[in-house]
Amino acid sequence: xxxxxxxxxxxxxxxxxxxxxxxxxxxxxxxxxxxxxxxxxxxxxxxxxxxxxxxxxxxxxxxxxxxxxxxxxxxxxxxxxxxxxxxxxxxxxxxxxxxxxxxxxxxxxxxxxxxxxxxxxxxxxxxxxxxxxxxxxxxxxxxxxxxxxxxxxxxxxxxxxxxxxxxxxxxxxxxxxxxxxxxxxxxxxxxxxxxxxxxxxxxxxxxxxxxxxxxxxxxxxxxxxxxxxxxxxxxxxxxxxxxxxxxxxxxxxxxxxxxxxx
Amino acid sequence: xxxxxxxxxxxxxxxxxxxxxxxxxxxxxxxxxxxxxxxxxxxxxxxxxxxxxxxxxxxxxxxxxxxxxxxxxxxxxxxxxxxxxxxxxxxxxxxxxxxxxxxxxxxxxxxxxxxxxxxxxxxxxxxxxxxxxxxxxxxxxxxxxxxxxxxxxxxxxxxxxxxxxxxxxxxxxxxxxxxxxxxxxxxxxxxxxxxxxxxxxxxxxxxxxxxxxxxxxxxxxxxxxxxxxxxxxxxxxxxxxxxxxxxxxxxxxxxxxxxxxxxxxxxx
Numbered sequence: 001x002x003x004x005x006x007x008x009x010x011x012x013x014x015x016x017x018x019x020x021x022x023x024x025x026x027x028x029x030x031x032x033x034x035x036x037x038x039x040x041x042x043x044x045x046x047x048x049x050x051x052x053x054x055x056x057x058x059x060x061x062x063x064x065x066x067x068x069x070x071x072x073x074x075x076x077x078x079x080x081x082x083x084x085x086x087x088x089x090x091x092x093x094x095x096x097x098x099x100x101x102x103x104x105x106x107x108x109x110x111x112x113x114x115x116x117x118x119x120x121x122x123x124x125x126x127x128x129x130x131x132x133x134x135x136x137x138x139x140x141x142x143x144x145x146x147x148x149x150x151x152x153x154x155x156x157x158x159x160x161x162x163x164x165x166x167x168x169x170x171x172x173x174x175x176x177x178x179x180x181x182x183x184x185x186x187x188x189x190x191x192x193x194x195x196x197x198x199x200x201x202x203x204x205x206x207x208x209x210x211x212x213x214x215x216x217x218x219x220x221x222x223x224x225x226x227x228x229x230x231x232x233x234x235x236x237x238x239x240x241x242x243x244x245x246x247x248x249x250x251x252x253x254x255x256x257x258x259x260x261x262x
Numbered sequence: 263x264x265x266x267x268x269x270x271x272x273x274x275x276x277x278x279x280x281x282x283x284x285x286x287x288x289x290x291x292x293x294x295x296x297x298x299x300x301x302x303x304x305x306x307x308x309x310x311x312x313x314x315x316x317x318x319x320x321x322x323x324x325x326x327x328x329x330x331x332x333x334x335x336x337x338x339x340x341x342x343x344x345x346x347x348x349x350x351x352x353x354x355x356x357x358x359x360x361x362x363x364x365x366x367x368x369x370x371x372x373x374x375x376x377x378x379x380x381x382x383x384x385x386x387x388x389x390x391x392x393x394x395x396x397x398x399x400x401x402x403x404x405x406x407x408x409x410x411x412x413x414x415x416x417x418x419x420x421x422x423x424x425x426x427x428x429x430x431x432x433x434x435x436x437x438x439x440x441x442x443x444x445x446x447x448x449x450x451x452x453x454x455x456x457x458x459x460x461x462x463x464x465x466x467x468x469x470x471x472x473x474x475x476x477x478x479x480x481x482x483x484x485x486x487x488x489x490x491x492x493x494x495x496x497x498x499x500x501x502x503x504x505x506x507x508x509x510x511x512x513x514x515x516x517x518x519x520x521x522x523x524x525x526x527x528x529x530x
Contacts, residue, residue, distance in 0.1 A: 052497045053490040054449035056456065057469055061486040064476065092480050185350040223364060226357045230349050237348040 007232075010187045013118060018183065020123040022176075025130025032135050035156070043131070050128030059189055062121040068092055071099065118190055126183055133175030138164055140171040170251050177244040184236055188229075266293040277301040277465050285464055285474065292484070295475055299488050302468035303496070308379075309467075310448040313386035317447075320387070321394035322429075328399045339395070346392030351385075351450055358385045359459055378459035386454075390447045397443060401436035402428070434511050441504040445497050468492060 031043030050058065071094045075082065079095035141164050149159040272282040274297055286294050327339035346354065362375040375381040405428050413419075413427040452469040455461045461470055468489055475485035 049490065049494070052494040054452040054469065054493060056452050057472070057486055057489055057493070060469070060473055060476065061482050064480070064482040065486075068482075188350045188352045223357070223360045226353060226360065229353050230357060233350055233353065234344065234348045238344075 009115070010190070013115070013122070013187060013190065014183065016119050017122040017126065018180065020119060021126035021130050021179075021183070024123050024127025025132075025134050028127055028131025029134035029138060030160075032131065033138060047128050047131050047135070050125055051132065055125050055186065056189060058125045059121055062124065063117060066117050066120060122183070122186070126179065126186075129179050129182070130176065133172050133179060134168065136175065137168040137172035141167045173244075173248055173251055177240075177248070180240060180244065181237060184240065185233065188233075266291075266297075269293045270297050273297045274301055275304075277304050277467070277471075279463060279465050283463075287478070290475060290479060295485055295488050298471040298475075299468050299485065299492060302466055302471045303492050305378075305454070305465075305467035306448060306451045306496070309383055309386055309451040309454060310444075313383060313390050313451075314444055314447055317387050317390035317394060320391040321398055324391060324395035325398035325402055328395065329402050343392045343396055346389050347396060351389055351453055352456075354385050354389060355382065355453060355459065358382075377462060378454055382454040382459050386447065386451065389450070390443065393443050393447075394440060397436050397439045398432060400439075401432040404435055405431045430511070437504070437508050437511060441501065441508075444500050444504060448496055448500065449493070 028043050028046050031039050032047060034040045034043065071092075075094040082095050084093065145163050145167065146159055149163045154162065269291070270293075273286075273294065275281050276285070276298060278301075285298070324339050324342060327335040328343065330336050330339075358381060359376065362372050362381050365372040366376055375384065409427055409431055410423070413423045418426060452467060455466045455470045464470075464474075466474075472485040472489040476482045479485075
């Protein structure tokens, strides 16, 4: 049963992460073009650092860092009179009430918490990529539009929300659809975050830990399992490509861009 | 300071099996972090650089095949590109590893390919060839018609026209996107030891060692930022080298000509 559910986990993660990452990306892009200098630095650093480092390193980093971060904050709130250091050698010790999830919590809370950290990690990483796309899209909005808005006496904030944001989506769509493809292909990394996804089952059912030194008397069935996964992802990519193409056609219909005429 | 030099001597080439055999177990110093993760970068650079260079050649061949008007060339090229771009690299590593394991049963030749240095290199090579082929194909399609007509007017045709006019122009057009592909290929090398391929005698890449430290100390805030620092440095070097090549490719053009914004990079 868990095996079939794992496919659902992947789809659910995609459905939740895509809008969340888009929101992160919007925030990042807005920060990167802010007039307030520290905020602009923050936005640009966020984009540059996440793009410059392998995403798998972030997945491995955030799964521990987020967990410890949450527990540390809760520790400060719930146990203010705790006098021992939090890091003791190679142990991370917080008081019992600060544990996340609580050790007395039922199993489903653990699973939801794992899923939540996975969504947050994906959103932070892919938010940076989305921020890069949206940042470019905001700059691609014809300058005349912005100047006209200013001539009408709109403030910067009004220009941003009424002129730039509604018009940027056409320019952002090619980048965003590319990002969607990348996001689909990143989901097998979920198992790194401790969520039972399809690759988790592939490894779990495989059994032996060091297959390199194992001589299989017959063909290893895992080969077929991974072939199945490969077909699943190929089909998923193909279907997405089809629908994104349709969406692009609809969005560019009548627009004064190259896509609108060709 | 001297202690750190000893550490570098012991572990500087640990990733390729030279030096101290046992990894540090307790009382990790910052110097050990830097040295071991840095020594793991040898593998990342090895995989990335070799796959990139051979992949470049295959990518050009596949891009040409895809642009060909003969279906017996363009259809296999399309399938190749779909297969490697449409599936996660992660799964490709798994699949290749098990495939090589099974092939080993019948052909002893393939026992090489079950170890990372050759097997993962093959996967990365085919993968980057597919991604680059798509970039080069797009560039081939956007070579200005006028340039081809000018070549015709000079009496060039066939191979000569291709090698003197079409190909150089397509490289110029493709270069910004290809730079991104190179960066993300190096990032993708961190996946090697995380999928099927085992790290023999704990000779792993940078992420392998960073993960080792994080597992032992349960403190992600030291090894991963060090890894990030190394990779940002590597990215800057790649951007620098590709920028130099780009300057050379465009040396005949007026320097004020605005360089095209790189398109959205692809990660795997």
